Amino acid sequence: MQRETRRFLTTSGRAAGGALIFALPMLMTAEMWGLGLAMDRLRLAAFILLSVPMLTVLSHFIGFERTACWRDAAFDAAYALGLGAAIGAVLLGAIAAFGPRPTFDQAVGQVAVQMVPAAIGALLARTQFGSESARPPADAGPPYVGEMFLMGVGALFLGLNIAPTEEVMTLASRMTPWHGIAAVAGSLLAMHAFVYAVGFRGGSAHSPELPGRAAFLRFTLPGYALAAAVSVYTLWMFGRLDGTGFHQGVMAMVTLGLPCAIGAAAARLIV
Amino acid sequence: MDARRFETAAGAVSAAMVAALLGYLAWRGLAETDPPAFAVTAERVERIQGRHHLAFRVANTGDAAAAEVVVRGRVGGETSEATLDFVPPHGSRRGVLIFDADPSAGVDLGVRSYLDP
Structure with missing residues (x-):
């Protein structure tokens, strides 16, 4: 052959x-x-x-x-x-x-x-x-936009696995807004742990290690915003937001946002 | 724009969005919540294979979700019933009730029961 x-x-x-x-x-x-x-x-x-x-x-x-x-x-x-x-x-x-x-x-x-x-x-x-x-050797690292793109793919991947299930909407209706706040906080915490552990880097060549606070602002928060957007996209795609009111939609976004956030943060490990 | 400024800007916008989300959730958490309340409306009647299909819409105007929502319609002495899996708060779901008699003349529509999900 x-x-x-x-x-x-x-x-x-x-x-x-x-x-x-x-x-x-x-x-x-x-x-x-x-x-x-x-x-x-x-x-x-x-x-x-x-x-x-x-x-x-x-x-x-x-x-x-x-x-x-x-x-x-x-x-x-x-x-x-x-x-x-x-x-x-x-x-x-x-x-x-x-x-x-x-x-x-x-x-x-x-x-x-x-x-x-x-x-x-x-x-x-x-x-x-x-x-x-x-991948190119680790010390090169993908640029910021590339990093964000991979986070989006990671979020989409876990989101696609979970969005079709009935459980997302069931949980979203059971959770109070306070559960929602806990879910957001938990997502951010878990994401930041990943971001920190995997060692995300900034786009500027002179900062090999970002201090925790800067990494939170530059990777964790935009990563969560991206995960939430992916969560809404997959929910809408699978018709989960049809005839669902605003509040229920937000709760569903936050619920699915948890796995999406983990997927986004873990993308660097998988990809 | 250099990379660092771009990344900080992305972070600032995201921080504002997350703050808005948390603010909204806290506001809803503090607000009073009303139990499920329903408005059932007949949308149209179609004649299919000799029967009358009445399409209806149930809106939940309360702040809590309702599961296994039983909608009953009555035309004269004839009743028809449908169970909706789930009606989210401030959301709506659709269904169809089927009658032998023509419901166009007048139908009594209402929710008879629901479960707390």
Whole structure:
């Protein structure tokens, strides 16, 4: 076999493994099957379309190959989506999640809603399973905006896992505003612990270690704002905010904001 | 703009947003909360396979959520009932009641029960 072909197959296998690991919890969640059937089709299309630039940038940072140009990164993103769809279709079929007689529209919807998380998993696989180091050496560190982008992906990843579940809305309605304040404080505390432990750096070349207070202002707080935005995005995407009043929406954002914040802060560990 | 100023600005904006969120939650925590209260409205009637489908909307005007909300409608001697999983505070949910008689002439709609989630 030619070296190029073998390399392509190895990378694809690795990506498929990553897609499986990351998408399995969602592939085996009943709410996700229901969402595939019931989710507004335009919103589903927007979900997939919006994921393309996100996956492209992600691929540029960490994808299967060291992508030299944006065209390669866009190709990798498309490939990851395709792989995600294929794995979703095979697995949903294998576990009989499609139900006895799915129509074409139902099956397409059920696979489509799984594509995006599986594609993220496929792209992340490179760093998880890859033998070769995908990142530049640690002392270089990604620039601030890149750091924020990776935090957003981390938040999206955990958010996508939890947003479809009924539990988010149940908790949001049980929690009093004081529970909400505790959730925000807890999220910030946990995030800051991660930020501090992983040693986020500033964009300025002359500050190898940021003092705690500056790191809180420059990474933890913007990271939480980003996590909250991702929380609202995923909740809206899955129709959780439809017919939900303002206050209940805020409580849901704060509830899902907790896992999103942890995902954002831990992104540096995963990615 | 240099990197440090940009990062500090991002931090300041985020700090203001988080402060606003905490302020809002504290304000809501101190405010009095009303129990669930419902307004049921009939939205339209469609004739499907010889029956009348009455689409309705339940709005919860209270500050607390309600679960297993039972909506009952009566047209003449005929009643129809639907249970909504969940109606969030200051939110609404939709459903359909089905009658043999035409509810356009007049229907008695109301919430009969709910559970504290």
